[in-house]
Amino acid sequence: MREVLKLENVSKTYQAKNGEIEALKNINFSVKEGEFVSIIGPSGCGKSTLLSIIAGLEKKSSGKIYIDEIETENISSKIGYMLQKDSLLEWRTIYNNVIFGLEITHRKTKENEKYVKDLLKKYNLYEFKDKYPAQLSGGMRQRVALIRTLAIRPEILLLDEAFSALDYQTRIMVTKDIYDILKNENITTVMVTHDISEAISMSDRVIVLSKRPATVKKIHKINFEIENKDPMNARKSPKFSNYFDSLWKELDVDAKEK
Amino acid sequence: MRKKNNSIERKQYLRKKTITKVSIFITQVTLVILFIALWEILANKGIIDSFITSQPSRMLKTFMSLSQNGLLEHLGVTCYETIVGFLSGAILGVIVAIILWWSKFLSKVSEPFLVILNSLPKIALGPVIIIWVGAGTSAIIVMALAISLIVTILEILNGFLNTDSEKIKMARTFNANRFQLLTKIVIPANISTFINSLKVNIGLSLVGVISGEFLVSKAGLRIFNSIWRASIPT
Ligand SMILES: Nc1ncnc2c1ncn2[C@@H]1O[C@H](COP(=O)(O)OP(=O)(O)OP(=O)(O)O)[C@@H](O)[C@H]1O
């Protein structure tokens, strides 16, 4: 299968008046079309930085990034990036928030608006489309932010702790819904999370980063060998706890080294 | 789910809102009336000296007699000058703030100059302004501008620069250009900054106009101030 995303020796050092911070060091990995990859690592190791660099928001210090086998430096229209904060615009209605990306990219067509309306219905947000963000709960806001990202129909989706504001039950439900959408639409996904179970239940592979400066410590292939795997039945599989233990140990070693 | 306003709770909620609005207005009007009445009474009783503070009933009489001499026209002139000064200050201020937001370099370069200009005693600039633009309405408007413009620039630029960086980042994920950032994020996020600055500005413009009129009045309230003073027995 095609490699839609490839990182070659990507490094990043933040420059500031009071010194430099080395955030990423020689990161190498690639993601195949339709694959779901999670990135886990200790807090502050550089996960958000890594996504921002892939998205083109942040300049890398060295290394190369290929999207669809083309070297890319800037913000790519093929990438949808859902940030850690929902950043809904409080002066716009939910509907106008959701079509924000379409508006910016001049793709507010009838067809795309219909797609957005269908997503709103699917996520039980349609009846709130004329309300304002302040009138929504944290979980609802996060779903709105996700729809805003999906609206531009990205080939590659980057998620930064996208579900952290949800309560446990909604979280399990939303992750399943999103998993289904992403697999249906064949969207390639890179997700940063601090939740090991979430990473295992959703991913085809889990990339473990070391503490800062982040390097790729290990890449785990997750294979439950179940047909129609989804985050729900993955959690029930006996292999789940094996994966959990080995990932837990790896992160734990890191924590102790500190 | 746009329910008609038929639920009892909704009705109560709307009624409560109206009541709050009405009671705020009534309280404001009452306060004004009370103030005037108290002033009148205290002056009548001689508790306050009406030669210094005047008195509502006398002011009304003077106003009537002056009205025949065209007070309203002069009031109009002052209003006109204030509004022109106010609007041009607001519009120019916003334009300059946008330019400075656009170019970080320019804003860094101009920062110390703005601070110095802002601390200048602008009223002292009056004579210079008259030399520049002549002793007329334009001098008065320039005076009003001088007083309000720099504050407007500083205040609005500050609002612009403090726009939530996460929102800007979000817009950038969609590859928004600088113009889109300005029109879709920065300006709408700063509506309250605009309103606040307008509130402060209208007062500053009036100060500018009145002090301008003191320097060059052919028309405007200042003339009447003099006539009125003259008419009060001392
Ligand atoms: N704009 C910036 N300027 C300077 N240093 C930065 C900047 N952004 C992040 N850093 C530094 O880079 C390192 C990695 O930050 P990053 O936000 O990528 O971590 P993270 O892994 O996403 O953390 P968390 O799990 O808490 O979200 C941190 O040490 C941080 O101090």
Ligand SMILES: [Mg+2]
């Ligand atoms: Mg982060």
